[in-house]
Amino acid sequence: MDQQHQAGRRRAITGLLTMLGGVSLSPLLKAADAIPAAGPARLSEAEMQTAAWIREHALSDNRSYEILESLTTEVGARLAGSEADLRAVAWAEAKMRALGLDKVWKEPVQYPVWQRLSELASVISPYPHRLQVTALGHSVSTPEGGVQADIVRVASLQDLKNTDPAKVxxxxxxxxxxxKKSADYGEVAAGRSRGASEAARKGALALVIRSVGTDSHRLPHTGVMHYDDDAPRIAAAAISNPDADLLVRMLDRGEPVRLDLRIQTAMGGHFTSYNVIGELRGSEQPDDYVLIGGHLDSWDLGTGAVDDGAGCAITLGAAEFLRRHQLRPRRSIRVVLYANEEQGLIGGRAYHTAHRHEISRIQAASEADSGQGPVKMLRSDVRPAALAVVGQIQQVLTGLGVNAGGNQAHPGPDMGVLREAGAASFSLDMQADDYFDLHHTADDTFDKIDPARLRQSCAAFAVFAWMAAQSPVDFGSGDALIQSRKTRTAG
Structure with a gap:
């Protein structure tokens, strides 16, 4: 039996019997404790009808598309540490106020600045070609005059690790x-993240990777990379998929392929940006909140429409819809637009540092950072007593074509550290079959956005956020949920 309901039953019986006078309460209270509960607490029928109303009306009446148009037109590319980064912060703060959120503020986030200056790659021999190339985030420059050398092809990061240093x-x-498919992103992106240090340990002069993307466009995909402290630092870049195919065809002819790679970047100084936060205050438990959001920064090649302007617009649009229709739930709904996700989840870590004392106040956390949608599956990570309410959320979302997942969820990149600290989490998994065609490229622009897809995602987040914030039971954030996860994993 839920402890809150058991305590309420005991208080009611105590009050009644006290009025009767002279009656021993102890046996009766023990008997009351032994009575089975009617079932786990659930949202009422009226609340379910409200949630269904949100689903139907938010699908056609949310402003996510207009919000995203505003961001990509008025700010555009938002590379962390750039002048546009601060323009994006100002845009976000002003937009939250214009949308009527009850409370808007920003919290500082500091990180070093990385700049892209110039990039050039060409095949020298056997068949001269200019390649489409982009430096990876945090890459150092090549020496003045560039690097001219033969290439050695490896199939993956693991293959590089197994390669004889003499060949490299x-x-x-x-x-x-x-x-080949979005589910393999983590495995393939490992070469982008760690390949330079592994190559440098074996004496390589530079690293070039096939772009981590599912497209066949002649547009390279950038992304962040990392250097290990125990390895020399060499330049790292990505070439487009068609150019990678070109190199493979040349190598298949059995002749050495020689490249000229010239990368110029700059790194230095610390920059202060901000997590921008807006809140729709709850009616009964305003200090407890459902946390949604996306990351405000983008790479500099496109205008960050799908990554992650869409996530910002989806979650802001959900909060605005609820405010506009005066659908204020018990708990607050907090929208965080995170700083500098792209170069190391820095805004997410800063939010955790600033709010680590209030993990138990987070009713649920879920980030939108998988493009424009639509949302296709709901997964949760909550205490067992809350699963009945999760089932009700799923029931309403089924009307949007959202399937049921299990009680194993990750809330998203910036919120992962909150999950590790015990925050109850949800994943609103989005259709991502075309996401990595655009991801981190110059093609990530507003014209790729389908209003219907974006608005379905916004409607799903509006339903989820309102129902989670309105829930009659808490979802269990804290040490108990961490222990529950261990039990589930062990089982």
Whole structure:
């Protein structure tokens, strides 16, 4: 039996019997404790009808598309540490106020600045070609005059690790790991993240990777990379998928392929940006909140429409819809637009540092950072007593074509550290079959957005956020949920 309901039953019986006078309460209270509960607490029928109303009306009446148009037109590309980064912060703060959120504020986030200056890659021999190339985030520059060397092709990061250093020394490593489906992103992106240090340990002069993307466009995909402290630092870049195919065809002819790679970047100084936060205050428990949001920064090649302007617009649109229709739930709904996700989840970590004392106040956390949608599946990570309410959320979302997942969820990149600290989490999994066609490229622009897809995602987040914030039971954030996860994993 839920402890809150048991305590309420005991208080009611105590009050009644006290009025009767002279009656021993102890046996009766023990008997009351032994009576089975009617079932786990659930949202009422009236609340379910309200949630269904939100689903139907938010699908056609949310402003997510207009919000995203505003961001991509008025700000555009938002590379962390750039002047546009601060313009995006100002845009977000002003937009939250214009949308009528009850409370709007920003919290500082500091990080070093990385700048892209110039990039050039060409095949010198056997068949001269200019390649489409982009430096990876945090890459150092090539030496003045660039690097000219033969390439050695490896199939993956693991293949590079297994390669004899003698085959790599003095050459440019080419990691030819093709992303075939979105589910493999983490495995393929490992070459982008860690390939430079692994190649440098074996004596390579530079690293070139096949773009981590599912497209066949002649547009390279950037993304952040990391250097290990125990390895030399060499330049790292990505070439487009068609250009990677070109290198493979040349290599298949059995002749050495020689590249000229020239990358110029700059790193230095610390920059202060901000997590921008807006809140729709709850009617009964305003200090407890459902946390939604996306990341405000983008890479500099496109205008960050799908990654992650869409997530910002979806979650802001959900909060605005609820405010406009005066659908104020018991708990607050907090929207966080995170700083500098792209270069290391820095805004997410800063939010955790600033709010680690209030993990138990987070009713549920879910980030939108998988493009425009639509939402296709709901997964949860809550205490067992809350699963009945999760089932009700699923029941309403089924009307949007959202399928049921299990009680194993990750809330998204910036919120992962909150999950590790015990925050109850949800994943509103989005259709991502075309996401990695655009991800981190110059093609990530507003014209790729389908209003119907974006609005379905916004409607799903509006339903989820309102129902989670209105729930008659808490979802269990804290140490108990961490222990519950361990039990589930062990089982």
């Amino acid at each position: 020394h003095g050459k440019i490593v080419f990691i030819d790991h093709k992303l």
